[in-house]
Amino acid sequence: MNSNTDTSRSTGASAPVALHARTSVEQVEEGRELAPKFDQDGLIACITTDADSGDVLMLGYMNHEALVKTVQTGEAYYWSRSRKTLWHKGATSGLVQLVEEMRIDDDQDAVWLRVRVSGPGASCHVGYRSCFYRRVPVGKEHEAGKQLVFTESSKIFDPKMIYGDAPNPTLL
Amino acid sequence: MNSNTDTSRSTGASAPVALHARTSVEQVEEGRELAPKFDQDGLIACITTDADSGDVLMLGYMNHEALVKTVQTGEAYYWSRSRKTLWHKGATSGLVQLVEEMRIDDDQDAVWLRVRVSGPGASCHVGYRSCFYRRVPVGKEHEAGKQLVFTESSKIFDPKMIYGDAPNPTLL
Numbered sequence: 001m002n003s004n005t006d007t008s009r010s011t012g013a014s015a016p017v018a019l020h021a022r023t024s025v026e027q028v029e030e031g032r033e034l035a036p037k038f039d040q041d042g043l044i045a046c047i048t049t050d051a052d053s054g055d056v057l058m059l060g061y062m063n064h065e066a067l068v069k070t071v072q073t074g075e076a077y078y079w080s081r082s083r084k085t086l087w088h089k090g091a092t093s094g095l096v097q098l099v100e101e102m103r104i105d106d107d108q109d110a111v112w113l114r115v116r117v118s119g120p121g122a123s124c125h126v127g128y129r130s131c132f133y134r135r136v137p138v139g140k141e142h143e144a145g146k147q148l149v150f151t152e153s154s155k156i157f158d159p160k161m162i163y164g165d166a167p168n169p170t171l172l
Numbered sequence: 173m174n175s176n177t178d179t180s181r182s183t184g185a186s187a188p189v190a191l192h193a194r195t196s197v198e199q200v201e202e203g204r205e206l207a208p209k210f211d212q213d214g215l216i217a218c219i220t221t222d223a224d225s226g227d228v229l230m231l232g233y234m235n236h237e238a239l240v241k242t243v244q245t246g247e248a249y250y251w252s253r254s255r256k257t258l259w260h261k262g263a264t265s266g267l268v269q270l271v272e273e274m275r276i277d278d279d280q281d282a283v284w285l286r287v288r289v290s291g292p293g294a295s296c297h298v299g300y301r302s303c304f305y306r307r308v309p310v311g312k313e314h315e316a317g318k319q320l321v322f323t324e325s326s327k328i329f330d331p332k333m334i335y336g337d338a339p340n341p342t343l344l
Contacts, residue, residue: 045231054226072310126202135275136206136276138243143187151275
């Protein structure tokens with residue numbers, strides 16, 4: 001992605017997505033060209049929030065293909081770092097993320113998706129609505145108690161019913 | 173962080189912050205112990221949102237010390253990957269981020285801060301309120317036009333007035 005404009009065309013998708021070469025700080029920060037910076041593993045971080053509540057649902061990663069497919073289809077695709085495969089979010093669970101809005105940050109090394117989740121509306125493989133279902137006490141609350149506090153009282157779905165015996169993506 | 177509980181004590185700070193060893197998927201996903209996973213560079217990703225609007229302000233990274241200081245002080249600390257130093261957000265600009273709430277995700281490799289920003293309320297070194305000041309057209313909007321769309325019409329501050337000749341953190 002550093003020398004030439006790369007125009008991707010995914011089969012079955014509509015308009016091509018042009019990912020531009022990064023030529024200057026001004027172009028990257030102040031320009032209107034999509035010129036994402038993928039890291040050494042070919043990935044860009046993606047923050048996904050609920051379009052209605054604003055809650056952060058998850059932090060995922062996209063490779064080139066996932067970014068292009070998300071732009072073309074308006075549904076969230078990620079790169080699964082544990083399964084090492086393109087991941088159409090919701091393909092197994094039915095909990096597809098419909099992209100309301102996509103943004104990119106100043107140096108174009110992170111994207112933000114505002115989504116609406118299909119079905120019962122969970123985005124976490126553990127079964128909760130958001131992956132961020134525990135609060136870390138900070139400041140004065142930290143002085144009073146140090147254990148994590150659950151912010152969701154119950155799971156939206158039973159992971160065993162949805163994923164069966166598929167390996168858990170959490171790595172120690 | 174993989175074998176023993178590490179209890180950090182920063183000088184001048186109040187209560188120690190216990191970062192627990194990661195012993196099982198159940199402990200990490202369903203437990204009440206803070207057992208963060210730092211990556212190969214010793215960092216954990218941090219999503220920072222505006223506590224009132226819910227807008228994503230930035231994606232930063234914390235090392236062990238930044239995480240501990242954030243928990244202890246209730247103000248956001250990061251690790252600056254470009255300057256390779258601990259970064260008390262707002263120390264130069266006055267735009268300190270006061271942490272309303274901190275959360276951690278299912279596999280404890282990402283945190284989410286809901287913050288209130290001091291002063292004029294900007295969090296982006298380019299001068300905008302949020303680092304995510306450009307929309308990427310997706311789906312039907314992508315088919316109609318491919319350029320990024322600015323979502324903030326003007327900057328909150330002039331970066332040159334705040335940062336002077338300090339090097340721009342954006343890397344190509």
